[in-house]
Amino acid sequence: MDTGCTSPTKAGKSCSAAHYKDGYCRWHHPELEAQRQAERVAGGKAKSNRARAKKQLADQVMSIADLDALLCDALTKVSTGTMEPNVGSAMAGLAKTIVGIRASGDIEKRLEALEVAAGVGTIRRIG
Numbered sequence: 001m002d003t004g005c006t007s008p009t010k011a012g013k014s015c016s017a018a019h020y021k022d023g024y025c026r027w028h029h030p031e032l033e034a035q036r037q038a039e040r041v042a043g044g045k046a047k048s049n050r051a052r053a054k055k056q057l058a059d060q061v062m063s064i065a066d067l068d069a070l071l072c073d074a075l076t077k078v079s080t081g082t083m084e085p086n087v088g089s090a091m092a093g094l095a096k097t098i099v100g101i102r103a104s105g106d107i108e109k110r111l112e113a114l115e116v117a118a119g120v121g122t123i124r125r126i127g
């Protein structure tokens with residue numbers, strides 16, 4: 001017997017997946033339920049790990065005021081000897097890079113707004 005799967009779908013229609021054995025497809029065969037469950041759990045874990053990583057990144061984004069406070073704290077610690085100067089230098093270098101990246105992004109946005117206002121630039125060409 002090599003007809004289609006006999007299991008009805010949630011919508012009440014007959015399943016159109018390819019026949020696997022015993023009148024069921026691979027998605028409906030009771031013998032494969034444990035394997036399907038394990039795959040669903042693995043898929044869910046991968047999905048929640050991605051979501052957690054994304055949230056962690058968002059939580060780590062600091063405002064300029066946060067960076068300012070962090071660097072002022074570092075300056076105090078370096079000057080009182082409670083932080084290694086090279087750690088303070090690394091923090092200052094990273095903060096400078098972050099500020100530079102944000103500044104160029106800000107300039108890009110302002111330039112785009114000016115181009116739109118002037119009727120030139122990328123947006124006008126698209127429209």
Ligand SMILES: [Zn+2]
Pocket residue numbers: 005006007015016017024025026027028
């Ligand atoms: Zn099926």
